[in-house]
Structure formats: structure tokens, C-alpha cells
Amino acid sequence: MRALSALLIVAVLLGVVWLGAGVAGWHAVFGVAIPYAAVLIFLVGLVWRVVTWARSPVPFRIPTTCGQQRSLPWISSSTLESPHNGWGVTRRLALEALLFRSLFRNTRTELTPAKRLVYESDKYLWVAALAFHWSFLLIFLRHLRFFLQPVPQLVSFLEGLDGFFQLAVPTLFLSDLVILAALLYLLGRRLINSQLRYISLPADYFALFLLLAVAVSGVLMRYVTRVDLVAAKELAMGLVTFSPKVPAVIGTPFYIHIFFVSLLFAYFPFSKLTHMAGVFLSPTRNLANNNRARRHVNPWNPEVEVHTYAQWEADYHDKLVAAGIPLDKE
Amino acid sequence: MAEKTQQELLQIRYTPPRQGWMDPSIDFQSRRGSWSYPAAGKNLTYLGFPNPREWSPTDEDWKLPDNWREIIFQGLRERLKKYRSLRVFLDTCVRCGACADKCHFFIGSGDPKNMPVLRAELLRSVYRRDFTTAGKILGGLAGGRELTPEVLKEWYYYFYQCTECRRCSVFCPYGIDTAEITMIARELLNLVGLNINWVMEPVANCDRTGNHLGIQPHTFKDNVDFLCDELADITGIHIDPPINKKGAEVLFIVPSADYFADPGIFTFMGYLLLFEHIGLDYTLSAYASEGGNFGLFTSHDTIKRLNYKMYAEAKRLGVKWILGGECGHMWRVIHQYMDTMNGPADFLEVPRSPVTGTVFDHTASTKMLHICEFTADLIKNGRLRLDPSRNDRYRVTFHDSCNPARGMGIFEEPRYVLKSVCNHFFEMPDNTIREQTFCCGGGAGLGNDENMEMRLRGGLPRANAVEYVHQKHGVNLLTCICAIDRATLPTLMEYWVPEVGVSGVHELVGNALLMAGENERATDLRGEPIGDKEAASDV
Numbered sequence: 001m002r003a004l005s006a007l008l009i010v011a012v013l014l015g016v017v018w019l020g021a022g023v024a025g026w027h028a029v030f031g032v033a034i035p036y037a038a039v040l041i042f043l044v045g046l047v048w049r050v051v052t053w054a055r056s057p058v059p060f061r062i063p064t065t066c067g068q069q070r071s072l073p074w075i076s077s078s079t080l081e082s083p084h085n086g087w088g089v090t091r092r093l094a095l096e097a098l099l100f101r102s103l104f105r106n107t108r109t110e111l112t113p114a115k116r117l118v119y120e121s122d123k124y125l126w127v128a129a130l131a132f133h134w135s136f137l138l139i140f141l142r143h144l145r146f147f148l149q150p151v152p153q154l155v156s157f158l159e160g161l162d163g164f165f166q167l168a169v170p171t172l173f174l175s176d177l178v179i180l181a182a183l184l185y186l187l188g189r190r191l192i193n194s195q196l197r198y199i200s201l202p203a204d205y206f207a208l209f210l211l212l213a214v215a216v217s218g219v220l221m222r223y224v225t226r227v228d229l230v231a232a233k234e235l236a237m238g239l240v241t242f243s244p245k246v247p248a249v250i251g252t253p254f255y256i257h258i259f260f261v262s263l264l265f266a267y268f269p270f271s272k273l274t275h276m277a278g279v280f281l282s283p284t285r286n287l288a289n290n291n292r293a294r295r296h297v298n299p300w301n302p303e304v305e306v307h308t309y310a311q312w313e314a315d316y317h318d319k320l321v322a323a324g325i326p327l328d329k330e
Numbered sequence: 331m332a333e334k335t336q337q338e339l340l341q342i343r344y345t346p347p348r349q350g351w352m353d354p355s356i357d358f359q360s361r362r363g364s365w366s367y368p369a370a371g372k373n374l375t376y377l378g379f380p381n382p383r384e385w386s387p388t389d390e391d392w393k394l395p396d397n398w399r400e401i402i403f404q405g406l407r408e409r410l411k412k413y414r415s416l417r418v419f420l421d422t423c424v425r426c427g428a429c430a431d432k433c434h435f436f437i438g439s440g441d442p443k444n445m446p447v448l449r450a451e452l453l454r455s456v457y458r459r460d461f462t463t464a465g466k467i468l469g470g471l472a473g474g475r476e477l478t479p480e481v482l483k484e485w486y487y488y489f490y491q492c493t494e495c496r497r498c499s500v501f502c503p504y505g506i507d508t509a510e511i512t513m514i515a516r517e518l519l520n521l522v523g524l525n526i527n528w529v530m531e532p533v534a535n536c537d538r539t540g541n542h543l544g545i546q547p548h549t550f551k552d553n554v555d556f557l558c559d560e561l562a563d564i565t566g567i568h569i570d571p572p573i574n575k576k577g578a579e580v581l582f583i584v585p586s587a588d589y590f591a592d593p594g595i596f597t598f599m600g601y602l603l604l605f606e607h608i609g610l611d612y613t614l615s616a617y618a619s620e621g622g623n624f625g626l627f628t629s630h631d632t633i634k635r636l637n638y639k640m641y642a643e644a645k646r647l648g649v650k651w652i653l654g655g656e657c658g659h660m661w662r663v664i665h666q667y668m669d670t671m672n673g674p675a676d677f678l679e680v681p682r683s684p685v686t687g688t689v690f691d692h693t694a695s696t697k698m699l700h701i702c703e704f705t706a707d708l709i710k711n712g713r714l715r716l717d718p719s720r721n722d723r724y725r726v727t728f729h730d731s732c733n734p735a736r737g738m739g740i741f742e743e744p745r746y747v748l749k750s751v752c753n754h755f756f757e758m759p760d761n762t763i764r765e766q767t768f769c770c771g772g773g774a775g776l777g778n779d780e781n782m783e784m785r786l787r788g789g790l791p792r793a794n795a796v797e798y799v800h801q802k803h804g805v806n807l808l809t810c811i812c813a814i815d816r817a818t819l820p821t822l823m824e825y826w827v828p829e830v831g832v833s834g835v836h837e838l839v840g841n842a843l844l845m846a847g848e849n850e851r852a853t854d855l856r857g858e859p860i861g862d863k864e865a866a867s868d869v
Binding site: 109 | 340417426430496501631666667670695
């Protein structure tokens with residue numbers, strides 16, 4: 001039900017662009033105005049989001065320690081899982097952001113018929129998440145060819161790498177296959193795994209359907225309906241040089257693709273997709289486990305009511321005397 | 331003891347129900363055994379907490395203030411401005427499900443709302459509807475949920491069904507820490523007078539008398555004297571530990587259970603023998619007579635309020651540094667909160683072992699050392715005379731307590747000490763120890779008797795791993811460095827693996843120490859004959 005409502009929304013959006021760009025021919029709206037608006041919302045929204053996070057203080061240093069602390073010199077500490085300085089934290093975060101370290105730990109819990117609990121390594125989610133994020137990044141970088149003139153060597157190099165196998169004409173990019181497979185896996189596990197289905201919100205399905213819409217429209221455009229690449233680049237260059245113009249012969253599939261990409265950009269700052277930035281600001285991951293060596297300051301450290309020694313001694317004066325415990329006041 | 335048999339408890343279904351989770355209705359009556367009694371009004375009154383009254387979760391009317399919703403919203407708004415953790419954790423979850431089967435309460439109960447992701451969603455859904463743009467416009471479609479009385483009751487049930495053990499945060503790709511969510515959710519619940527007595531009574535006691543158990547100074551002295559008499563009987567050595575002594579070098583603070591109840595008292599006896607052995611110049615305090623801090627299960631302000639006594643007493647007594655005993659959540663507070671809250675401790679010196687000369691640089695700011703760090707250094711430098719064979723009747727495993735594991739990272743020190751004082755040590759399976767260790771099921775104030783079914787369920791993963799090493803290696807002693815563990819694990823073992831006893835690390839140190847001038851020991855600190863290799867099942 002929740003998946004259907006998300007799918008329905010994406011379908012309605014497809015109808016909107018079909019009618020708007022295809023039937024009504026509002027090319028300037030879908031090719032220029034909406035992409036501009038989307039990028040603006042993305043930038044402003046993301047900055048607002050990150051600034052909101054960054055402006056809220058970190059009152060306590062609360063790293064989750066996943067390895068041995070630095071204590072005695074003859075005990076080797078885990079500089080990565082329990083970093084005691086900035087360099088260790090940087091490496092921990094890099095590993096988290098680039099290789100999804102924590103997800104790599106994932107296990108699956110099972111209660112066997114003999115009532116034994118077993119925890120098996122379960123790397124499927126880790127593999128699918130890596131496949132999705134890295135292929136997305138690669139595809140994003142490949143698309144720079146449309147926005148930069150001359151095309152940077154790095155972009156051409158990545159493109160060559162991605163199309164290494166030259167399986168078809170036009171060259172089939174591996175990243176296109178990988179991202180579709182990964183997205184379908186991520187969607188499939190949400191639908192099939194009963195625990196995942198239970199925790200999934202419409203927004204979780206919506207993000208996946210939106211990404212699928214972007215990927216599928218792109219793939220169809222490239223391999224099936226064959227967009228005019230020269231025209232696409234003309235439009236893209238016009239956008240980035242702030243002299244937008246709409247080419248005559250670009251076709252509805254292109255507008256569908258760019259519309260879904262725009263939606264993705266505009267949706268990003270207001271959704272869970274901001275986890276991309278959030279991981280760097282997570283206090284359990286981005287702080288060093290050097291708590292007892294270096295004092296952490298809480299900017300709003302409040303005054304609290306306490307029961308002082310003098311009050312305590314007064315409360316128990318006679319009992320202290322009887323027990324022979326020394327007093328401050330005789 | 332629990333009414334349900336092992337077979338009944340083990341009928342666990344991990345498949346959630348078909349209908350969604352957003353419309354709660356919790357029948358507290360039929361769920362007896364899985365929730366804790368509310369705080370007595372007198373404790374709230376003493377502490378100056380809002381809405382003191384007598385009530386029960388089984389009542390229809392929870393006697394909330396009329397404007398409870400506004401109070402919660404105002405409280406949440408305030409905390410969003412104060413804690414980046416809260417904001418980031420509420421915003422970034424993608425519901426990937428990696429945490430789902432990592433919670434001991436989920437593993438032991440199959441209740442889907444014990445999946446950490448859903449526990450957080452209980453709060454997140456309310457945040458989404460009233461604090462985010464998408465939620466305000468789209469409501470339920472954006473995963474938003476109205477804060478109804480039923481939702482509040484659900485918060486009470488599930489946020490007092492989390493032991494703040496942080497195991498989920500090890501597996502979360504963004505480090506989302508349910509302990510942080512639970513701590514702040516409990517702060518919100520406290521604002522409208524929804525708290526549990528097993529937390530608030532210790533808090534009130536600790537503020538008033540100095541310790542959770544409400545032990546007054548003369549009784550404190552009596553208890554210590556009693557344990558010294560026991561030690562004299564066993565070893566022939568008379569120890570008279572100083573209390574509130576000014577000018578001692580070290581202030582030693584332990585969790586109060588260590589001088590109150592079996593088996594913590596044996597650990598306490600171990601500490602005393604150790605200090606006697608090395609001639610440490612130390613003092614106990616009847617004022618700072620609590621290492622633990624149930625403020626951690628209440629609110630950040632309460633942590634600070636109770637923790638205040640440690641530095642204040644160290645300053646008053648003029649000690650050089652502070653040594654802390656074996657306790658779990660105590661060490662989360664000391665390691666991650668104390669210095670920030672009640673520091674800087676510029677009136678103390680960096681801890682330095684008077685025996686080995688080791689300067690403990692890693693405590694340069696808080697000036698407080700864990701006893702396992704202290705003892706490991708002594709052993710490494712060959713300053714203790716030990717006979718591990720005195721512990722030969724024990725086949726030992728070590729339970730990493732949640733807080734020292736995931737909020738401090740003390741893994742090797744206790745293991746080094748254990749391996750030096752006993753001859754038979756065996757690890758439990760990898761996925762159940764160190765940073766992946768499982769809670770005892772009774773942390774964060776949930777170790778009370780009325781919550782017994784949930785404790786036994788939550789403790790199942792731990793017990794199951796103990797049972798494994800019991801069957802494989804004949805393990806008969808589960809050691810730990812946590813007073814709550816020492817209080818809750820015996821019950822857990824009795825139910826699931828009755829052949830296995832529970833002890834602290836320093837109990838075994840005390841057994842192994844060859845004291846100058848002692849009698850030949852006939853028994854260990856428990857009074858069990860040394861050399862008797864029978865299982866320690868009855869301890």
C-alpha cells in the first residue's frame with residue numbers, strides 16, 4: 001500500500017511531464033525553468049540543512065567505541081575503530097563514507113530449531129549499497145561531459161573505463177546496468193523482507209521509485225529512443241553558461257529524464273537523502289575517543305541543584321559522629 | 331520468578347504483523363512482566379520533578395497535566411536546539427534495516443517495535459509531523475504522526491524497554507545511537523511525570539544519602555566493617571579502610587551494590603585485598619558513596635547533579651586523583667560526561683601509580699582511572715604476587731558490559747587481568763563480545779522484578795552465548811565489570827544456564843593474591859573451598 005502510493009505519485013509526475021513537455025510543448029518550462037528552480041532549491045535547501053545541523057551544538061563527546069581505547073602503552077589501541085585523535089577520526093569517517101564500514105559489519109540473526117542464536121555475516125545490503133552509490137557517482141561524473149567544454153580528461157577516462165567492454169552500440173555502460181540492478185535489489189528487499197516492509201515508509205519507496213525513474217528514463221533515452229546528444233549538450237551548456245536556449249529537436253524522453261533529475265535535486269534537502277551529509281556530522285562517528293585526556297566543553301553547561309557535602313554532613317551529623325567518621329564541623 | 335517456561339519464551343516470531351505500526355494501543359494489563367512500575371510521588375517531590383502523583387500504567391487516565399502536549403513539544407523544540415545528535419539522528423535515518431535484528435529485546439521478543447529503527451520512529455514520526463516542512467504539508471504520507479495519548483503511552487512502554495546499550499549504533503551506517511534517542515525521549519517523558527520508580531528512587535536516594543541504595547553513612551561503615559571481618563576470617567588479615575580521610579593520595583569510588591549485595595561484595599573484598607597488598611594510600615567516601623549514576627537513565631541535568639559529588643569530594647578531601655571500581659554505566663558517565671559537566675578537575679593531579687610510577691596520560695584531564703587499568707599496570711610490572719591456581723575451580727568467560735565496551739573501549743585490560751589470575755579462560759563467540767556484546771537485559775533502570783519477562787527475553791542473546799561456552803568448554807563462571815550485571819546476570823543465569831555463576835573481575839584477583847602474612851586460605855572469597863573443582867552453580 002505504501003509502495004503503491006509512492007509509485008502512484010511517480011506515475012502522476014510522469015504524466016505531468018508527458019503532458020507538459022510532450023503534448024503541450026512547454027519546453028522552456030521543463031528544459032530551463034524547472035531545472036534552474038530545482039538546482040536553486042537543492043543548493044539553498046542543502047546549505048540550510050547542513051547549517052541547521054552544524055549550528056546545533058555538540059554538548060558531549062559521545063563516540064561509539066568499536067575497538068580498544070588508547071590507555072596503557074603496551075596495549076595496542078584501535079586507532080580506526082576507537083580513534084584517539086583527529087587523524088584517526090578522519091580515517092574512520094573516510095572509511096564510513098567511502099566504503100560503508102559499519103554496514104560491512106552487518107549480521108543476520110537466526111534462532112535455530114535447536115534454540116541456538118546464530119549471527120551470520122550478511123553482506124548483501126553492503127554490496128548493494130556500495131554498488132548503487134558508486135555507480136551513481138560514476139554516472140554523475142560521466143554527465144559532466146554535457147556541462148563542460150572541453151570535456152576534462154578525467155571524465156573521458158571514466159567513460160572509457162565504464163564502457164570498457166564495448167558490448168553494444170552505443171557502448172553499454174556497466175554503471176547503467178549496476179545501478180538498475182542495485183536499485184531493483186534495494187526495492188525488492190523492502191517489498192519482500194517482512195521486517196523491512198514493516199518499517200518502510202512511503203518516502204522510502206518514493207526515493208527508490210524516483211531514482212529508478214531517473215535511471216530508467218536515462219537508459220531508455222540512451223539505448224532505445226536515441227536522444228540527439230549534440231542537442232542535449234547544447235541545452236546543458238546553455239544552462240551552465242546562463243544563456244539557456246531550447247534546441248528544436250530533442251524529444252520528450254529527454255524532458256522526462258531531466259524532469260525526474262530536477263525532482264531528485266529539489267527533493268534531496270527535505271528528505272532522508274541528506275544522509276549523505278549527515279554521516280559527517282554524526283557525533284558517534286566524528287569525535288575522538290580521547291575523553292579523559294582532553295576536556296570537551298558544553299557551550300550551554302547548565303547550573304543544577306546539588307546536595308553539597310555541608311548539607312549532607314548536617315543531615316547525618318549524629319550518625320557520622322556515632323560511626324566515628326571524621327567531620328568538617330565538629 | 332517468571333511464570334513462563336523457557337519453551338514458552340522461546341516461541342519467538344521475527345515476522346511482524348500485517349497491519350502497520352502507526353496506530354498504537356498497548357494493553358498494559360496483558361503485558362505485565364514487560365514494563366516497570368511508575369515512580370512514587372514522594373521521589374519526584376523530593377527531587378523537584380514535575381507532576382508527582384500515584385498512578386499506574388493500567389489506569390485509563392494517567393493524570394497528565396492538561397497541557398502535556400505543549401510541554402512535550404516545547405521540550406523537544408528546546409532539545410533540538412541543544413543537541414546536534416538528536417537533530418542529525420532524527421533527520422538521517424534511511425530505514426535500511428541494518429539495526430533491526432541487533433537489539434537484544436527484539437531478538438528475545440520479536441516485538442517489531444523493539445527494532446531500534448522503529449523505537450526511534452516512535453519519536454521521529456512525531457518530529458516529522460510537527461517539526462519538518464514535508465510533514466506539516468503531507469502528514470501521514472511523509473511518515474508523520476500525531477502525538478495522541480496512545481502515542482505517549484507507547485513512548486512510555488518502549489523507551490522504558492531500551493537499555494541504552496548502543497549495540498545498534500555499532501551497526502548503523504550513520505552511527506545513529508538509540509541510547510541518545512531514548513535518553514532524550516525519557517527527558518521528555520519526565521517533563522510530564524512519566525518515569526519509573528526503579529530509576530527515580532535510586533536517583534532520589536543518591537542525591538540524599540550519597541548512593542542509590544539509600545545507605546546512610548553509619549550503615550556504610552557497618553557494611554565495610556562486615557566485609558573486612560569476612561576477609562579476616564578467610565585470610566587472617568585485618569584491614570580497616572579509611573572513610574572520608576583527608577589527605578589520602580587516592581579517592582576510591584565504587585558502585586554501591588559492591589558493598590551491599592552478593593556477588594558484588596566479593597568484588598569489593600578483592601579491591602580491599604589488592605590495596606592492602608600494594609599498601610595504597612586511599613580513602614573511601616560515605617558522601618561520594620556511589621559510582622553509578624541513574625541520572626544517565628533520567629536526564630542530562632540529573633547526571634550532572636549526581637555526578638557532582640565525585641569531584642566535590644575529591645577536592646574537599648584533598649586527594650591527588652580518583653580511582654573507580656567496576657561498574658558499567660558509571661564508566662560511561664565518567665568517561666564521556668563527567669569532565670564536561672563538572673570539570674575541569676584542575677585541583678587534581680594526573681593519576682600516577684605510586685607502585686609502578688606509571689603516569690596514566692590518557693586520563694590527564696578527568697584524573698580518574700578505571701581499576702582494571704590500574705591493576706593491569708600492576709600485573710604487567712610484576713608488582714602483584716599471584717597464584718592463579720586458587721581459581722582453578724572456575725572455568726571463566728568474560729561478558730563485556732555495554733557501556734565500558736561501546737562508550738569507552740575497555741576490552742583488553744580486564745582480559746589481561748583475568749588471564750593473569752585464572753588458568754581457564756574462554757571467550758564467547760565473536761558476535762557476542764567486545765563492541766558487539768549483548769546487554770544483560772536489565773540495564774538503564776530496567777533490572778526490576780516486575781519487568782522480569784522482558785529482562786529474561788532481553789538477556790536471551792547473552793545467556794545463549796554463555797550456554798554455548800558452558801556446553802563447549804564447561805564454563806561455570808561469567809565475569810563482568812558492571813554492578814548492574816552482577817545484580818541481573820545471576821537471575822538470568824539461574825533461568826537459562828543455572829550451572830553458571832557470576833562474578834566481578836577483582837573477586838578473582840582477590841582470590842589469587844598471595845598476601846604477606848596471610849593464613850593458608852581454606853576457601854575463596856565466597857567461602858567455597860579452594861581446590862574444589864565442582865561447578866559453581868549454587869553461587
